[in-house]
Amino acid sequence: MSIRHRAGRVRELAFGSEEQFVRYLGYHVAAFSAQDVGLSRRIGERYQMLTMPNRMIGCYAVGEGGFASFFLYRTDDWRLPDDPAAALRDRFGDLGWVVPELLEASSGDVYFDQAAQVEMDNWHRDRIVLVGDACGAVSLFAGHGASLAMTGAYVLAEELADGNVEEALARYQARMRPPVTRTQEFGRRFTEWMAPSSRWRIVLRDWMFRLAGLPFVRTRILASVLPPTGNVLDRPQQDRALS
Structure with a gap:
């Protein structure tokens, strides 16, 4: 079952045809x-x-x-x-x-x-809000889909605890969109390493795996092809002022 069918029904009913949100990675x-x-x-x-x-x-x-x-x-x-x-x-x-x-x-x-991947300008409409793959699927190339979904649910609950639903949904999206976008960008870059299109890329990838134990390779080179990190659980100062 695909992303289109797993999460698409609510998205389609509330936000329109799902084809406009799904980016096929080939x-x-x-x-x-x-x-x-x-x-x-x-x-x-x-x-x-x-x-x-x-x-x-x-x-x-x-x-x-x-x-x-x-x-x-x-x-x-x-x-x-x-x-x-x-x-x-x-x-x-x-x-x-x-x-x-x-x-x-x-x-x-x-x-x-x-x-x-799923890319949407808005993750909420009125009091309908999407979480996880429904609004920000990052693909298997990026990984972190489960952790981003759980983090998104936590952030949404934290913001909703402040009372005003519309403002809470906007803050939730503002906090979660940057890490989702970064992870999606990484996933698109990583396609050539997970399923290389040429034999020389396969050889290069395999040598990088073999050299991964060396400190310089691990910290300088592999860092460029690893998923981005970041902490969205700490609420921005401006959000605290609004609550």
Whole structure:
């Protein structure tokens, strides 16, 4: 189920057609888990990853003979396939390693979605307000979606405690929009590192991972490709004056 269907109904009713808010990032993503003792042992408990230009597969073993897998591929067609398992076979069927076994196991329940973000000028209308992915989905490339959603709920509750609903909703958006926007911008930049479009980018990314233990690389270089940080739980001084 996609962002469009998970959060889109309330958004559509209150704010209009959802197509105007969803930014497709050019990738489809799929994930599923299954039970296969032999395959689980081959994969192992450490996260294993296979990357080809514009395609990536990740998997790891979970307890009692299970495993979890993740697929990502670039496509200009934002529409989701009618048959997710067939789409994965079409995109990844030429690869070796454990991929044939993973594809065979994918005939069950597969989560399939677009890699997308939600961008809105206003997160509230009258007394209707959106939180989390509904107003600021950052995409899997950025991560932090759950933490931003929980933080947003906390900030919204804190502002609503001051009484005036309309002012509280405006303050909530003013506090949450900057970190959401920064995280979305990071996510768009990170697409070329998570699913590189060329072999030289794959080599460069893998070398950065190997060098990540060195202090200079960790503090100077990797900082440019890590998600932004910031604290929105401390209310701005001007907000305190309003409350």
